[in-house]
Amino acid sequence: MVGRDFDVRRLPGFGLIAVLTVIMLYLPIVILVVFSFNAEQSQTQWGGFSLRWYEAALNNRQVVDVSLRSLWLALAAAAIATVLATMAALATTRVSRFPGQTMIYALINQPLMVPEIVTGIALLIFVAFLKVQTGYSGMGYLVVAHAAFCIPFAYLPIRARLETMDLTLERAAADLYATPLQTFRYVTLPLLVPGILAGFMLGFVVSLDTVVITEFVKSAGQDTLPTYMLGQLRRVVTPEMNAIATLFLALSLVIVTLFFMISRKRG
Amino acid sequence: MAGPARESHRWKWLLVSPALFVLLLAASGPLVIVLIYSFLSPGNMGGVSWDPSTEAWFRVFWSRDIFEPELVTLNDSHLAIFWRTIWLSFQTTVICAVLGFPTAWFIATRSARTRMVWLFLITIPFWTNLLIRTFAIQEMIRSNGTINTALLWLGVIDEPLEMMFTEFAVLLGMAYVFLPLMVLPLYAAMEKLDFRLVEAGYDLYASRRQVLWHVILPLVKPGFIAGSILVFIPSIGAYVTPRVLGGGKTMMLGNLIALQFGQGRNWPLGAALAMVLLVIVVVALIFYLRVTGSEERARNGRA
Numbered sequence: 001m002v003g004r005d006f007d008v009r010r011l012p013g014f015g016l017i018a019v020l021t022v023i024m025l026y027l028p029i030v031i032l033v034v035f036s037f038n039a040e041q042s043q044t045q046w047g048g049f050s051l052r053w054y055e056a057a058l059n060n061r062q063v064v065d066v067s068l069r070s071l072w073l074a075l076a077a078a079a080i081a082t083v084l085a086t087m088a089a090l091a092t093t094r095v096s097r098f099p100g101q102t103m104i105y106a107l108i109n110q111p112l113m114v115p116e117i118v119t120g121i122a123l124l125i126f127v128a129f130l131k132v133q134t135g136y137s138g139m140g141y142l143v144v145a146h147a148a149f150c151i152p153f154a155y156l157p158i159r160a161r162l163e164t165m166d167l168t169l170e171r172a173a174a175d176l177y178a179t180p181l182q183t184f185r186y187v188t189l190p191l192l193v194p195g196i197l198a199g200f201m202l203g204f205v206v207s208l209d210t211v212v213i214t215e216f217v218k219s220a221g222q223d224t225l226p227t228y229m230l231g232q233l234r235r236v237v238t239p240e241m242n243a244i245a246t247l248f249l250a251l252s253l254v255i256v257t258l259f260f261m262i263s264r265k266r267g
Numbered sequence: 268m269a270g271p272a273r274e275s276h277r278w279k280w281l282l283v284s285p286a287l288f289v290l291l292l293a294a295s296g297p298l299v300i301v302l303i304y305s306f307l308s309p310g311n312m313g314g315v316s317w318d319p320s321t322e323a324w325f326r327v328f329w330s331r332d333i334f335e336p337e338l339v340t341l342n343d344s345h346l347a348i349f350w351r352t353i354w355l356s357f358q359t360t361v362i363c364a365v366l367g368f369p370t371a372w373f374i375a376t377r378s379a380r381t382r383m384v385w386l387f388l389i390t391i392p393f394w395t396n397l398l399i400r401t402f403a404i405q406e407m408i409r410s411n412g413t414i415n416t417a418l419l420w421l422g423v424i425d426e427p428l429e430m431m432f433t434e435f436a437v438l439l440g441m442a443y444v445f446l447p448l449m450v451l452p453l454y455a456a457m458e459k460l461d462f463r464l465v466e467a468g469y470d471l472y473a474s475r476r477q478v479l480w481h482v483i484l485p486l487v488k489p490g491f492i493a494g495s496i497l498v499f500i501p502s503i504g505a506y507v508t509p510r511v512l513g514g515g516k517t518m519m520l521g522n523l524i525a526l527q528f529g530q531g532r533n534w535p536l537g538a539a540l541a542m543v544l545l546v547i548v549v550v551a552l553i554f555y556l557r558v559t560g561s562e563e564r565a566r567n568g569r570a
Contacts, residue, residue, distance in 0.1 A: 008466045009376035011369070011475060018373030021366045022385070025392050025446065028403035031413055035406075043406055044416040084286035091282035098276045104283055107290045114298070115504025115548060117521040118541045121528055122297030125304055125538070128314070148293035151286055209396050212506050216528070226398050233402060233511055242406075245399045256394040260387060 029249065036242035043239065053243040062228070063244060070208060070225040073139070077146030078154070078203035084147070085154035085199055086192070093162040111149045119149070120216035127217055137219045145217050146207045153206045154199035157263070161195025194262050201259045205252055298545070305538035313532045323535035327543060345523070352520040353547075355438055356502035360449075362442040363498045364491065367449035371490070372483075374450075375457035386454065393447035401511045404440045405431070408512075432514035440508040445501060449494035456490025489562060496555045500548055520544050 036054070040047030057063050085108075092104060111119065127141045169191070173183040211226035218227060225248065232241060305323050307315040327345060332338035374385040392400060407413045408430040415427040430436050464486065468478040484491075506521035513519070518526070524544065527537025 006469070008462060008469055011372060011479065014369035014373050017366065017369035018385075021370045021446070022388055025389070025443070028407050028413075028443070029392070029395070029400070032399070032403045032406060043409075044411065044413060080289075084289060087282040088286040091279035095279060098279060100280075104287065107287055107295060110290065110294050113500070113548065113552060114294070115501070115506075115521065115544055117504055117506040117524055118298070118301070118545055119294060120506075121524060121537060121541055122301045123293065124528055125300050125534065126297040129300075144289060145293045148289045151290060155286075205394055209394075209398075211398050216525075226396065229398055229402065230507070230511070233405065237402075237406075241402065245396075245402060248399060249395055252395045253391065256391060260390075264383075 032242050033246045033249070035239055036246040038239055038242075041238060043237075043242075053239040054247075056238075056240045057243045057247070060240070063225075063240075066223045066225045066228040067244075069139075069222070073142055073146060073224060074204045074207035076143050077150050077207040078200050080143070080147040081150035081154045081203045082158075082196060082200040085151050085203075086158055086196055088151075089155055089158040089162055089195075090188075093159050094167075108155055109152050112152050116210075116212040120212045123213060124216040131219075139222060141217050141219075142214060142222060142224075145213055146210060149210060149213060150203035150206050154203040157198035157202060158192065158195040161192055161198070165191050198259055198262050201255050201262075205255050205259075208248075208252065301538045301541055305535055305542055307535050309533045309535050313528070313534060315534050320535070323533070323539040326533075326536050327539050348518055348520060348523050349543075351434065351517070352503060355434060355441065355519065356499050356505075358438055359441040359445060359502045360495050360498045362438070363446050363449035364495065366442075367446060367453055367494060368491075371450045371453035371457055375454055375460070389447050389450050389454075392444075393451070397444055398507055398511075400444050401440055401508050404436075404443055405511060408436055408439065431512065432516060434513070434517050436512040437505075437509045437517055437519070440512040441502050441505055444508060445498045448497040448501070452493035452497060453487060453490040456487040456493075460486055489559060492555060492558055492562075496551060500551055503547055503551070504544060 035043050035046075037049050037051065038045075038047055039050035039052065088104070088108060092101060123141075123145050127145075130141070131137050165188075170183055170187050173187045174180075178186070209226070211224075211230055214224050215227050215230065218224070223231070225244070229241065229244065304315055306319055306321065308318040308320045308322065310316045326342065328342055329339050330342040330345075332340070370389070374382055374389070377385060405412070409415070410427040410429060410431065414430070415424075418424045419427065430439075460483070465478060465482055468482040473481065504521055505519055506525060509517060509519040509522055510525075513522075520540065521544070524537050524540045527533045527540065531537065
């Protein structure tokens with residue numbers, strides 16, 4: 001009884017569930033964004049369009065401080081992670097298998113598998129010990145902790161790019177008497193740039209998103225935007241929080257869109 | 268001949284060593300310290316004193332009477348939290364699978380262009396801050412939040428439903444934040460699906476339900492397993508979502524661990540609990556690798 005217009009790909013009701021699922025994914029975020037522009041304090045009664053909560057957020061010294069700290073921490077951590085991940089990817093991709101490679105993969109992927117809370121308290125213990133031993137309690141701990149956490153995220157796109165790269169160009173360079181270093185500088189590296197950029201962006205977003213590790217590693221006065229928000233959520237929440245969250249969302253959206261564009265060009 | 272071969276490995280090790288150093292310093296190394304701390308005694312003001320002890324591990328499952336230390340009972344509050352953690356994570360995985368399967372199927376059966384748009388829509392929440400998404404859920408389910416306001420306005424309820432700080436809130440929040448992790452691997456499995464097999468099923472007079480159960484589901488099983496692991500593991504280790512939406516009464520294992528390093532001031536117990544969490548995660552991962560491994564073998568055997 002299979003008719004001509006029978007679509008084997010169609011399963012009744014699935015489209016409806018899919019649309020509802022996507023609506024459910026976005027509805028809370030959309031409401032959050034909409035009420036960041038509310039003229040009133042309410043999160044449910046619309047009182048007209050206003051930017052007062054953005055003004056309040058930008059005039060809030062603490063919010064500006066923690067935002068800037070989050071940004072430079074993410075920049076530093078992503079930069080370090082990208083450099084280290086690029087080196088690691090060059091050493092572990094397109095090469096003959098060597099002893100210890102499995103261990104290297106396990107170490108690189110470890111932050112993806114171990115729950116953040118476990119890494120968080122492990123670092124809390126370790127950093128508490130180091131603070132006593134060295135007397136240093138600066139941002140260095142957070143930078144290293146974030147960098148380590150970002151390495152697998154930076155590593156994956158760089159490795160993927162390396163795997164799909166055309167080897168003939170490098171071979172041609174070698175045939176033309178380029179030294180290995182010249183080949184790397186003028187052939188491999190330019191070809192690798194999209195992967196490196198993608199890795200950097202993922203690392204940046206992941207560092208911005210990280211709350212648990214920061215919460216346990218930070219010293220007094222080292223709040224980032226996520227840990228600041230986590231602390232504020234316990235109190236009465238004003239639409240100022242919506243405004244901060246919206247700005248944050250916009251930043252993530254820009255980076256993820258750029259990431260998508262770069263990865264699509266690759267494919 | 269061994270000389271040059273070893274030489275060629277050396278540059279690889281040189282290149283990976285900075286990454287390995289940072290990872291050992293800030294990821295793997297500290298885990299060893301946690302293991303050691305779980306066998307020490309708690310210090311007075313937090314921290315530890317260096318007396319070897321298995322008391323922390325004992326207290327993970329049992330508790331002693333305050334006045335008669337010989338009187339040992341099962342630690343009901345810990346066991347309740349373990350059970351809640353596993354049960355909520357399981358439910359989260361099931362909800363994500365039930366919603367994620369039709370969603371992934373719908374996306375995988377669109378044209379290539381629309382597929383990208385839908386995929387992008389699913390991926391964006393995944394890359395936006397987990398805390399912000401949890402905050403968004405909080406705004407939805409607060410007693411004077413969006414859902415209650417809407418229901419009151421519609422006259423469905425007379426007084427606001429208390430949804431915050433319940434297991435329902437935690438479940439909702441986790442399903443919400445982890446859903447993309449189920450959709451993406453399912454989609455990846457469906458994208459590779461050979462639709463001629465589905466067509467063959469229909470040609471052999473199978474009903475839609477029979478095709479779904481006997482053709483489609485077995486073929487996308489690897490995606491289901493991968494998605495389930497990707498949802499289950501972060502659920503088991505969840506900390507932010509139960510903290511914000513669950514509060515103190517509906518703690519999960521992650522919050523219990525954190526408590527030992529805060530008010531609890533029992534670092535060895537916290538370390539032992541962290542190790543328990545790690546063991547659960549490793550067991551889940553091994554299970555995953557064994558299942559996918561045997562699937563792979565079965566497929567290779569058939570070919």
